[in-house]
Amino acid sequence: MEETQEVQPISKKGMVWPVVLVVILILGIGGYFLAGFLRDDKDKSNTESVLTGEKISIPQKVMDNKFGWLGGGEEDTGEGIVEKQAGWARPHPGAFVWDMSQQSKSSEIDFTLADKEISNYQKNDLGILATIWPFADWDQKNLADAESCKVLANDEFLPSNDKKGRGSYLPQYRCNPSDWEAYQKYVGAAVERYDGDGQNDMPGLKMPIKYWEVMNEPDLQYQNNLPQGEEDRSLNFYKQGPVEYAQLLIKTSQAIRLADSEAKVLIAGAAGADSRMLNFYRQVFAVSGTKTAFDIGNIHCISNDRETQDFNVGPYKSMLAEFSLDQPIWVTEAEAMSGTSADVNYESTKISTTNAITAGAQRIFFTRDDFGDTRTDMSKLNTGSDYPSTEKYREIIQSFSN
Numbered sequence: 001m002e003e004t005q006e007v008q009p010i011s012k013k014g015m016v017w018p019v020v021l022v023v024i025l026i027l028g029i030g031g032y033f034l035a036g037f038l039r040d041d042k043d044k045s046n047t048e049s050v051l052t053g054e055k056i057s058i059p060q061k062v063m064d065n066k067f068g069w070l071g072g073g074e075e076d077t078g079e080g081i082v083e084k085q086a087g088w089a090r091p092h093p094g095a096f097v098w099d100m101s102q103q104s105k106s107s108e109i110d111f112t113l114a115d116k117e118i119s120n121y122q123k124n125d126l127g128i129l130a131t132i133w134p135f136a137d138w139d140q141k142n143l144a145d146a147e148s149c150k151v152l153a154n155d156e157f158l159p160s161n162d163k164k165g166r167g168s169y170l171p172q173y174r175c176n177p178s179d180w181e182a183y184q185k186y187v188g189a190a191v192e193r194y195d196g197d198g199q200n201d202m203p204g205l206k207m208p209i210k211y212w213e214v215m216n217e218p219d220l221q222y223q224n225n226l227p228q229g230e231e232d233r234s235l236n237f238y239k240q241g242p243v244e245y246a247q248l249l250i251k252t253s254q255a256i257r258l259a260d261s262e263a264k265v266l267i268a269g270a271a272g273a274d275s276r277m278l279n280f281y282r283q284v285f286a287v288s289g290t291k292t293a294f295d296i297g298n299i300h301c302i303s304n305d306r307e308t309q310d311f312n313v314g315p316y317k318s319m320l321a322e323f324s325l326d327q328p329i330w331v332t333e334a335e336a337m338s339g340t341s342a343d344v345n346y347e348s349t350k351i352s353t354t355n356a357i358t359a360g361a362q363r364i365f366f367t368r369d370d371f372g373d374t375r376t377d378m379s380k381l382n383t384g385s386d387y388p389s390t391e392k393y394r395e396i397i398q399s400f401s402n
Contacts, residue, residue: 003190056196056208062087062127065249066357067397068365070333074167077120080369084393085401089121090129090365091168093157093216096188099136099171105182109189113168115202118194122206129266129332129365132190132256133170133211134183134248140173149175149239156235163381174239176248184255191259213266213332214252217300218245221273221282246290249334253293267334269298272305273312278319285323297325300333301352301366309348310355311336317360330363331356342387350396357400366393 068088069081078089095101095114102109111224121128140149150172154161161170177183192200196208218238238245245268253265267284270277284290297320301311308315320327334356336348349371356364371392372385 006045048253053198053201055198056205058127058207058210059125062125062207065127066363066400068127068129068203068363069369070365070367071121072167075120077122077123080390081126082124084390086366086393086396088127088129088363088365090131090213091117091121092131093133093168093170093270094131095168096130096190097133097135097168097170098139098177098183099133100168101190102136102186103177104138109186111190111193111202114190114193117168118202118209119204122204125207127207127211128194128209129183129211129213129330130190130194130209131216132187132252133215134177134252135174136177136183137171139178139182140171140175142173142178143173146173146175151236151239153284159235174237176240176244180251187252187255191256191263193281195260195263196201197260210260210262211264211266211296212256213268214249214267214294215245217271218242218268219277222280223276224333225367242280243287245280245285249284250287250289250293264295264298265293266298266330266332267294269300270312270316271300273299273301273308273315278315281319285325291323291325295327297327297329297361298332299329301331302333302335302384304337309352310359311337311352311361313356313359313361313365328362329360330365331361333367334364335367337368337371337373339374339376341374342370342385342389345371345373346387346389346392353396353400361378369393 065087067084067086068090069078069084071078071081071091073088076091081087081089095117101111109261118128121255140146143149151158151174155170155172156163157170158172162169184250191209191212193202194209195201196205196210201208216237217235218240220238220244221236222238222241249267256263256265267281270281295314299312299316301308305312311334313329313331317329320329334352336352337345338348339345347368353364369386369389370382370383370385371389372387373382375382
C-alpha cells in the first residue's frame with residue numbers, strides 16, 4: 001500500500017511574498033501608464049508655453065520719447081537713432097508688405113522677413129511704427145482693371161530699382177486688394193504676431209507693435225496734372241483715389257482692431273499740405289465710416305515744403321477741424337532742409353520742431369541724418385559731410401525730453 005504524503009498548509013508568512021509581487025507588478029504597470037500620461041501632459045504644457053506667455057507692453061521711457069527716424073535695410077538695428085537719443089523707428093517701406101509675406105492665396109503667411117526686421121530694432125529697444133501695404137501682385141492681377149494698377153518700370157520702390165539698400169520693396173501693382181477676406185486675414189495675422197499679448201507672439205518678442213499705419217502717401221500722385229508718361233519723375237505709392245483709400249482704411253482698421261483692441265491706427269501720411277494733397281483727405285473724410293477708422297492723424301513735410309515752419313502740422317490740424325476731428329497728430333516724415341548749408345538746415349529743423357510740437361504734434365520722425373545733406377534729387381545716395389549732425393539732433397531732442 002502506497003504511503004500517503006501529508007500536504008502541509010501554507011503559512012501566512014509564505015502567502016505574503018506572492019501578494020507583494022502582485023502589488024509591485026500592478027504598481028509598476030500603473031506607474032508606467034501614469035508616467036506616460038504625465039509625460040504627455042508635460043509635453044502638451046511645453047507646447048502651450050510657446051503659444052502663450054506673459055503680456056508685454058511698450059516701456060514708459062519709449063512712450064515718453066517724442067522722436068523717431070525712418071529706418072531701412074536688412075541689417076538696420078537703429079543704432080544711429082539711439083545715438084541721437086530718439087526712441088522710435090519707422091521702417092520704410094518695411095517688411096509688412098502683403099506680397100513679402102504670402103506668395104499666393106493658398107500659401108502660408110510667412111513672417112521671416114518681418115521677424116528679422118523687428119528683432120534688429122529690438123536690439124536697441126526701439127518702438128516700432130509699422131506701415132501695412134495692401135499690395136500683392138498675385139492678388140491684384142485678378143482685378144478687372146489690373147493693368148491700370150501697375151506703376152512704371154522705373155519706380156524707385158520696385159526691387160529692381162533699389163539703390164538705397166532697403167532690402168524691402170513694393171510690388172508693381174498698387175491698388176486695393178482683389179480678395180479683401182484674404183487681405184484682412186493677413187493683416188490680422190501680422191497684428192496678432194507682434195501685439196505682445198502672450199498669445200502666438202513672435203518668439204523672443206521684447207516690445208510689442210501697437211501703432212500701425214495704413215499705407216503711405218496715397219495722395220502723392222493723385223491728380224498731379226503731369227503730362228502723360230511723366231509719372232516717372234516721382235514715386236507713386238497708390239494708383240487709386242480718395243474713395244478707394246477710404247475703403248482701404250476702413251477694412252484695414254477693422255482687421256487691426258479685431259486682432260488687437262489696444263492697437264492704434266494711423267491714417268496714411270499726407271505727402272504735404274498744399275491744397276491738392278489736403279483735398280485728397282477731405283474726400284476721404286466725406287466717405288461714411290472713415291472718421292472713426294483711425295486714431296492718429298499723419299502729416300509729412302519734406303524738402304519741397306520750403307515755406308512751412310511747423311512741419312505742416314498747423315494746416316493739417318485745421319483741415320481735420322473742418323470735419324470736427326481732433327485726433328492726435330504725428331509727423332511721420334519730417335525735413336526742413338533748404339539745401340543751402342548745414343547751419344541753415346539745422347536752424348530750420350530746430351524752429352520747425354519747436355513749432356510743430358507747439359501746434360500739437362505728439363511724435364516726429366525725421367528722415368535725414370546729416371544737416372550737410374544738400375541733395376536736391378532724393379533718389380541719389382548721400383555721401384555725408386563733416387558737420388556734427390548727431391550732436392545737433394541730440395540738442396534738439398534733449399530740449400524736449402521729459
